Amino acid sequence: MGPLIPNGIIPHEWDSIIAILIGIVFGFVLEASGFSSSRKLAGVFYGYDFAVLKVFFTAALVALIGMFYMDYLGYVDISQMYVHPTYLWGAIIGGVIMGAGFVTGGFCPGTSLCAVAIGKIDAIVYVIGIMIGIFIFSELFFLLQPLYEGSFLGNITLVDSLGVNPYWFIFIFTIIAIISFVISDIIRKRNKKIFY
Amino acid sequence: MVKKKVAKVLAFRYMVLAGILIILAGGLVLLPKYEKHEGIKPEQLLSNVISPERYITTDYLADKLISQDPSYLLIDVRDEESYTTYSIPNAINIPLAKLLDEDSEMYLNQDQFNIVLFSNDNFSADQAWILCNRLDYKNLHVLKGGVNMWYNTIINPIKPTEDMPAEAFELFTFRKAASMYFGVAYPEQFKATVVKKVIPKKVITVKKKKKAPAEGGC
Numbered sequence: 001m002g003p004l005i006p007n008g009i010i011p012h013e014w015d016s017i018i019a020i021l022i023g024i025v026f027g028f029v030l031e032a033s034g035f036s037s038s039r040k041l042a043g044v045f046y047g048y049d050f051a052v053l054k055v056f057f058t059a060a061l062v063a064l065i066g067m068f069y070m071d072y073l074g075y076v077d078i079s080q081m082y083v084h085p086t087y088l089w090g091a092i093i094g095g096v097i098m099g100a101g102f103v104t105g106g107f108c109p110g111t112s113l114c115a116v117a118i119g120k121i122d123a124i125v126y127v128i129g130i131m132i133g134i135f136i137f138s139e140l141f142f143l144l145q146p147l148y149e150g151s152f153l154g155n156i157t158l159v160d161s162l163g164v165n166p167y168w169f170i171f172i173f174t175i176i177a178i179i180s181f182v183i184s185d186i187i188r189k190r191n192k193k194i195f196y
Numbered sequence: 197m198v199k200k201k202v203a204k205v206l207a208f209r210y211m212v213l214a215g216i217l218i219i220l221a222g223g224l225v226l227l228p229k230y231e232k233h234e235g236i237k238p239e240q241l242l243s244n245v246i247s248p249e250r251y252i253t254t255d256y257l258a259d260k261l262i263s264q265d266p267s268y269l270l271i272d273v274r275d276e277e278s279y280t281t282y283s284i285p286n287a288i289n290i291p292l293a294k295l296l297d298e299d300s301e302m303y304l305n306q307d308q309f310n311i312v313l314f315s316n317d318n319f320s321a322d323q324a325w326i327l328c329n330r331l332d333y334k335n336l337h338v339l340k341g342g343v344n345m346w347y348n349t350i351i352n353p354i355k356p357t358e359d360m361p362a363e364a365f366e367l368f369t370f371r372k373a374a375s376m377y378f379g380v381a382y383p384e385q386f387k388a389t390v391v392k393k394v395i396p397k398k399v400i401t402v403k404k405k406k407k408a409p410a411e412g413g414c
Contacts, residue, residue, distance in 0.1 A: 058217075065220050072227060167224040174221035178214045 002076035027114050036115035038106025038122055045103050048194045050184035057177045064170055083155040090148050105129065235331045244329050251340040254349045255367070257312060258374040261285065269309035273324045274316060274343075284314065284339075284346060285378065292320050295327055307334040314339035314346075350374050 004010045010018070033055065034040050043049025071078040102108055105126045107115060112130065115123030137144065159166045236244075244250065260268050261284075270287035272279050279289040290300045292315075304311065305328075313321040313328075313336065321338045328336050339346070348354070353371035356364040376382065 061217060061221075065217070065224065068224050069220075072224070167227075171218075171221045171225045174217050178218065181210075181214065 002070070003080055006080055026110075027117065030111055030114045031118060035111045036118055036120065036123070038115070038120075041108070041111060042103065042106040043194075047187045047191045050181075050188055053184055054181055057180065061174055061177055064173070068166065068170060083157055085155050086153040087149065088151040088153055090150070093147065101129075236329070241326075241329055245326075250325070250336075250338060251318075252312060252337045253340050254346045255370065255374075257284075257339060257346075258350045258371075258378075262374060262377050267308075267310050269303065269311050271303065271311055271313050271324075272315070273313055273320050278316070282343070284343065287314075292324055295324050304328050304336075305331070305333045310335045310337060312337050312339050314342045317342045317344055351378060351380055 002009070005012060005015065005018075030036065034051065035055075040049050041052055044052045067076060067078060067081070070076040098108070105112070105122075107123060107126050109130060112123045112126045116127055141148070153161075159169055162169070257268070257270075270284055272283045272287040272289045273292045273295065274283075274289075275291050276289060279287075279291075283289070288303060290303065294300055295304070311328075311333075313324050315321040315324075318338060318341065321342060325336055325338050341348075350371055353368055353375060356368050372382070
């Protein structure tokens with residue numbers, strides 16, 4: 001049956017409308033769970049708040065387990081799902097830059113827009129910074145192009161590259177997630193409580 | 197009192213959620229695995245099997261070949277030896293054993309051409325037809341009767357007896373004309389060909405003479 005759009009159950013013309021609706025819900029949930037506060041987001045690096053780690057890890061797990069159950073029951077064909085292409089070095093260097101920006105600015109791109117929506121000045125500065133970064137990247141694209149398009153590994157997943165059984169991989173991944181939650185809780189309790 | 201009980205349960209809420217995640221993930225590992233169907237559903241295959249579009253006759257194919265219809269792609273699923281011995285003109289050879297190879301896929305999995313599968317009779321072509329249909333390849337047909345039928349109807353048509361209906365005679369004239377197109381010579385047109393055949397023979401003899409001195413030189 002699914003995925004709904006590639007199989008023509010929902011026409012392609014609805015793409016943008018669905019994207020807007022999902023975006024609104026996503027933004028609402030981000031804001032409602034306090035993700036528009038740079039202090040809360042940066043807490044994961046200083047060890048006083050691990051909400052970011054927990055929320056995104058749990059979201060990934062719920063989606064992953066849910067998808068594979070739906071695949072098992074025949075509602076969704078997992079082989080038809082879009083897998084983002086991997087450009088190895090581009091992803092590593094981009095990840096480092098993004099991480100550095102996350103620590104110093106206290107936002108990731110999605111949450112920064114969320115914080116702009118509720119009028120945070122630091123977020124507005126942050127978004128202007130993003131725009132400047134995009135401008136520099138676009139202007140220097142001819143220099144960065146080999147990095148951007150190099151070391152292309154195709155649309156691979158961890159299951160493909162490690163060659164493991166996906167069901168076992170999910171199980172082990174779940175256990176790793178829960179262990180990381182427990183460890184993060186221990187670290188948080190050791191740290192001095194910070195009110196923000 | 198109730199509030200205290202609720203608070204006691206809620207104290208373990210993260211443990212419970214973590215437990216649910218582990219149970220669900222473990223469930224995926226423990227669930228019995230089954231082979232998934234690739235390609236079209238059995239009902240669809242069945243409806244394709246009984247569809248009259250499945251077979252095309254040799255007369256229809258001959259008509260399409262003579263009118264040089266470019267939309268027909270002929271695929272001979274017999275082995276290579278039979279293919280080189282005799283095949284329908286312009287056919288491609290994809291032996292049944294190599295049907296699912298990557299090289300064959302680009303011929304079979306497309307929607308530009310009408311594919312006509314044939315073998316000596318229907319049998320191997322039908323097998324190929326089922327396999328390809330199962331993979332949801334489009335526009336597949338089987339030549340009814342295969343090469344044998346082709347030979348008996350188009351290449352060597354049987355002359356109808358005089359008590360047969362007029363359509364049989366019309367069909368015979370069509371088949372006879374088709375066979376001429378595909379290179380069969382009849383006694384009626386023999387005179388014209390005699391003259392032409394003599395000329396190339398002379399050319400061949402000249403060539404032989406040229407070869408002889410070259411051998412001597414060595």
